Amino acid sequence: MSDEDTDGRLSPDDAFAALSDEHRVRILRVLGDAEAPLAFSELYDRLPVDDTARFNYHLDELRGHFVRKTPDGYALDYPGRRVVEAIRSGAVTEEPEIERTTVDDRCPTCENPLEIQWLDGSVEVFCPTCESRWDRSHGRVGGPGAVESGYLGRLPFPPAGLRDRTPREVLRAAHAWTNVELIAVGCGVCPRCAAAVRTELDGCRDHDDEGVCSDCRSRFAVLLRADCPNCPYRVGGAAALGLLSAPELLAFMLDHGLDPFSPRSVLRHDRVLNEYDERILSMNPLRVELTFSADGDTLSLRVDEHGDVVDVVDGPT
Ligand SMILES: [Zn+2]
Ligand SMILES: [Zn+2]
Ligand SMILES: [Zn+2]
Structure with missing residues (x-):
């Protein structure tokens, strides 16, 4: 050489x-x-x-x-x-482009069958009857692309993960893969190159709670953003996604049988992680309170502008 x-x-x-x-x-x-x-x-x-x-x-x-x-x-x-x-992994050669497929797995919110499609490196998840969480997907080539109704989000997943798996197994494995990546992000580590990533939260000032807000284009008033300074990895989503590695939330989830990696519980885990109450306590500096619920129990976490937990609030507030 x-x-x-x-x-x-x-x-x-x-x-x-x-x-x-x-x-x-x-x-x-x-x-x-x-x-x-x-x-x-x-x-x-x-x-x-x-x-x-x-x-x-x-x-x-x-x-x-x-x-x-x-x-x-x-x-x-x-x-x-x-x-x-x-x-x-198929990441550099394969483009499977799986058409939208009904999964033999039920939406943990409404009990209707979920649907998935594989597009541009991600499994996109839809529920035909639930409200969309987002009105566009950031994973699509060429920038954010409009999505069909009932869009619940995307789970980055290399093409090799689609082989020898049923659509249901794909969905569950993609959740586990994504949760592993998010735990790394929550620990400040880029899941692709291991460089230091910093997470930021954004609060929507005039958030519209009815469906997808036209200002922030999401159902969530507080959004997480993490960009790797070293590689093209970036992730965004609901603020709670940055809390996967928080011991308080991990303990709460596990106490309720919600293992973020087990195929048996990843969908219910996703529901708790996405159906929480959010309250903006102050905009500058940003302080928010996120309240998670499972089996009638609640956990409220106050987090700062980087998504770090600054306080745990016991019981309903
Ligand atoms: Zn649903
Ligand atoms: Zn908004
Ligand atoms: Zn990176």
Whole structure:
């Protein structure tokens, strides 16, 4: 491998240039599938090439950055593993575009069957009879796009997650995946690149409680926003989404059998997380009180402009 930047690592341009050949990408995939390092001959036998010199040339182009030679044979380096992970997730190649499908799972609010579709990297969720939570989706390519009625939100989910799963399993797995990401965000960690993210809350001054407000385009008066300063990851939604990692809310959820990762409870967990009372206590600085309810119990959390809990209010207020 040739051009390296000053600290000895390849620049992104050179790293991607080193991958600009189908044989090299295949080498990475074969090494990614192997359970142990592969000897030169084992690797060669698993690839559709019949010219050792050419094969050696391509392997050499990958060595030192994507592939390393160990005493037991060739293996992926960390950058090579990340490339194979991205390929296997389907995120860089697949566009399944699943049409809107009825799910064998009921809306925890109205008990009607939910519907999902996969679009632009996310599972979008609809209830045909509930009110929309939003009037547009920010996950659509080309900026926010208008959505059909009954839109409950989107759950980022790589294409590989759609394989070998029923629509119901897709919906539940997408909830679990999203909750894992949101817990990272709540802890200040970008779920895609691990850089430090900061969350901000926005309060809508003249929020219209009837359906989707025309000012903030949402049913929620207080919205969460988090942008990664290092990668394109960004997330937005109801303020409560930033509280998934708050121990007070986690304990409340678990006390009521609402495990944010279990397929059995992710939908009910989502309902509690989205059907709460919100009260703006002050705009500047922003202080809001969110009251969650489950099985007749309530938990009120006061949070600041970054979505951090500043006070726990016992009982109804
Ligand atoms: Zn519903
Ligand atoms: Zn509003
Ligand atoms: Zn990031």
